[in-house]
Amino acid sequence: MMNPISRVAKSLVLLFMFFTLHATAQKITPYLQTTSQVLELPSRVLNETRTIYIHYPKADSTNPNKTYPVLYLMDGESHFEMLSQYTDYLSRWDVNVIPQMIIVGIVNTKRTRDLTPTESIINYFGQPDTSRVSWMKPSGGNERFLQFIREELKPYVDSHYKTQPYNILAGHSFGGLASVYCLLTHPEMFQAYIAVSPSFWWDREYILKLADQKLKKGGSLNKTLFFSDASEGVSDSSTFHTNLLKFDAMLKAKTVIGLRFEYNYYPKETHMTEPMPAFYDALRFIYKAPYK
Amino acid sequence: MMNPISRVAKSLVLLFMFFTLHATAQKITPYLQTTSQVLELPSRVLNETRTIYIHYPKADSTNPNKTYPVLYLMDGESHFEMLSQYTDYLSRWDVNVIPQMIIVGIVNTKRTRDLTPTESIINYFGQPDTSRVSWMKPSGGNERFLQFIREELKPYVDSHYKTQPYNILAGHSFGGLASVYCLLTHPEMFQAYIAVSPSFWWDREYILKLADQKLKKGGSLNKTLFFSDASEGVSDSSTFHTNLLKFDAMLKAKTVIGLRFEYNYYPKETHMTEPMPAFYDALRFIYKAPYK
Structure with missing residues (x-):
């Protein structure tokens, strides 16, 4: 018969062995999510180097020469992971409602400068902001920013990736404004074009x-446009929501x-939660069945 | 005060950095998306090693001792990136409608075995599948699978990560079935609990x-439950949709x-697109304002 001390000792040894065996057995490695890259692209048009996030679909082994549409996303730092995950999931073999897609997220340097169409000091409530250091300065550089996309970024993407001649421009807030400005002028x-709460x-x-x-009555414009807004303009009594209604009525x-267009109103979402349902609905609208 | 030599040295270093940065034209580096990890966890309960994906929120420098709720996700390989991106975005400082969260995605080995509550050969249309190699074999192991979560996985997560005593179980399809089974039995x-198209x-x-x-009329159960379905049962004339209606009516x-519960019906979504809006709505429902 075992004495009590050796019984305790034996239990401790067994317990120690148990934990040792199990501790060495667990293994932790990093999770490699996607094939995304960070590009530093020097721009002569903007006279600065721009950071670009590029998400590339997982290779299709049955079709190595496959080409992909490209979605250019403004405010890259805000919604790049969202759009990458959305397009990856929706193009998966067992979901398959949109094609696989390349996402090009443009990270901001001077956001107001790049994404606004005119130089202005008129604020959100229609009043002039005369302060010398207004957040609205500088503004009005959207034309030059689109020139950067057209002459430098797009040629880079088209020459380094297997692209299809189908390109989408997507933006939220000032990015939505820039998206509609581009549709009208270029x-x-x-x-x-996707404009979430422009x-x-x-x-x-x-x-x-x-x-x-720019839009001529009965004219022709073979494009797709999704636009939307959320609780802005109702929660803050600005013209935000009535502006969207006016634009929809005008179209x-x-x-x-x-011109295929859809306007979605998300009264339960805020300016910042809305991109989640809106970018989803935008992708589903652009590739309304059947997409192939 | 700096001596002249060190001043010259400093200027040279700055000059060198300047030219280095400008000389390297385009630069490509990998995009590091998240702090996710892959855990290989040996299980005595299941007698096999399980692959677990763990997504951990970005550190909060203002609060290094911060703790997080944990969302346990079945079918980890299917929806882990989705839930990680959703919770990251919705908990961002400028969105901030749910807390930051840890996502624990359990990757399948024998899915039907782990996620079904009984051994059965009755198929989707209520008919027996008598084939010797039916995809439904083996089945009925959900009790043991929940034991694995309770006795092995959850203790591991709680001892290795800064967890809050608030845990969510989420699943789709068989995973939704398992989620409701767990609510009823444990x-x-x-x-x-989240059950997307159970x-x-x-x-x-x-x-x-x-x-x-199990649910006693007028009884007490201090839990939150979100469940939903999509076009199943309408598109295929099965009992899928009527089953969900029955469950909702019963509750x-x-x-x-x-028992706080919400039932969402997404007739425009399919069984495979539905997780995108449903997991979003589920998170918003669980953390209905104000969440803090």
């Missing part, structure tokens, strides 16, 4: 006036041939 | 009978005290 640059309030609704001028009245 | 294990058809609606038995009739 419609040849992209096939589809800041139509900029410069006393400059973009609504421009849209009225309906113009009956532009070939 | 409600103490989790505070909240396979209530399993074993001629076994789970509906179990729910009727309403039982008036269980403390």
